[in-house]
Amino acid sequence: MTVNLLDLDLEGLAGYCEELGEKRFRATQLFRWIHQKGASGFDQMTDLARSFREKLATRACIKAMPVISCHESTDGTIKWLFDAGDGNAVEAVFIPEEDRGTLCVSSQAGCAVGCRFCSTGHQGFSRNLTTAEIVSQLWYAEHFLRQRLNTDERIISNVVMMGMGEPLQNYSALVPALRIMLDDHGYGLSRRRVTVSTSGVVPMMDRLSQDCPVALAVSLHAPNDVLRNDLVPLNQKYPLHELLNACSRYLAHAPRDFVTFEYCMLDGVNDRAEHARQLLDLVRRQDHDRGVRCKFNLIPFNPFPASGLVRSSSAAIQEFARILTEAGIVTTIRKTRGDDIDAACGQLAGDVRDRTGAGERMARRRTIMLQAAR
Structure with a gap:
């Protein structure tokens, strides 16, 4: 073999x-x-x-996934579509900035979590990627960029596991991939510059803190369980109380002294001032080890037809950020990059053979919600 x-x-x-x-x-x-x-x-x-x-x-x-296509945005963002075989394709995105080069990497073909605002989740789930398939996205992108720029210097300084899939539901392949990224004989990335994003798989967050603690980002998107149950179905298994406690435990081992909470801004859904105040109460509760040290990254929603959702207005996003910032929480508003090539946050969809029926169930749920709204 x-x-x-x-x-x-x-x-x-x-x-x-x-x-x-x-x-x-x-x-x-x-x-x-x-x-x-x-x-x-x-x-x-x-x-x-x-x-x-x-x-x-x-x-x-030494076999990487074949590249199906490469698209470059007007802002310099590059998106690659990789052939994962058996009718599956996954995407990786390089985001160049003045002080860093960030690669967004996929961990699964599709995603079983099914967040309402994510186009990957609307496709359903096919399979986990292997360690080789995860690493090959970095391997290919790094050496493609070096050749293009005619340099031997490292181009990719940051890796974020924020592409297609829920990384912590592919734990056995994820951890060796992270170790390759961190190894000084490999890519030599700092633990502070490798980020795993999760929708809240609590037991695996605890394992990661012991096995390979890197920077942690949590897809929060709601300040209470009722709303988060709808936006992030995994919350029904690991509600906010358990998730925030897991974040506190993780910080004892993390390379950063905060957790980044990702928050997708959805017009009329989770973007009101009352939601911002609920978030402040949530992260400051005394039962979370005297609160959770965190920063918020507010993400303007990138619409796609099946979602039925709308991006919050700039004014609403700015007001939301003001409430958090004035309360002493570091808050940033993510600049949308690569949206002209569908490479922005929440837009990665690739091409997935859904083997779970998740995509069909989400479509049915969306139909029911639209009917109820009428």
């Missing part, structure tokens, strides 16, 4: 080298060739013994 070396973190690669009868230190050389130099073939690895390269050529590969 051929082993895809993109599936292995450094420890896994060292074990694999031992299985081949090689010294463990060979794994470090191999790891650097793959991730730092972007080698896709063993014949490129000139400082490895020929016998080792020949052995690898018959038993292993």
